[in-house]
Amino acid sequence: xKKLLLIPAMFSLMIGFAQAADSWLPTLKTDTPEQGFQLAxxxxxxxxxxxxxxxxxxxxxRAEYSNxxxxxxxxxxxxxxxxxxxxxxxxxxx
Numbered sequence: 001x002k003k004l005l006l007i008p009a010m011f012s013l014m015i016g017f018a019q020a021a022d023s024w025l026p027t028l029k030t031d032t033p034e035q036g037f038q039l040a041x042x043x044x045x046x047x048x049x050x051x052x053x054x055x056x057x058x059x060x061x062r063a064e065y066s067n068x069x070x071x072x073x074x075x076x077x078x079x080x081x082x083x084x085x086x087x088x089x090x091x092x093x094x
Contacts, residue, residue: 005058023048024042025043025046028085028086028090028092029089030086030090032093033087033093036083036086036087036090036093037066037083037086039077039082039086040079040080040083040086042083043082043085043086044078044079044082046074048077060085066086
């Protein structure tokens, strides 16, 4: 029974960390669609940095994917997906 009580407490603690003042993503709310798009780009870049934290490896692959049309289309898709998330969080700036 004690373990079940611990789970909500841990979840609350995790939410507190996610909303910390030093968080790179304190909110999805933005004032304008342009700011939302910039946030979507940042979210996409942070996703890549999280998946590949080694900057040397990350930069080494840039020469290949930056000249590949299919790779660039995939990057655009990730940004578009993140922008859709930000737009929904902002009620499409209505």
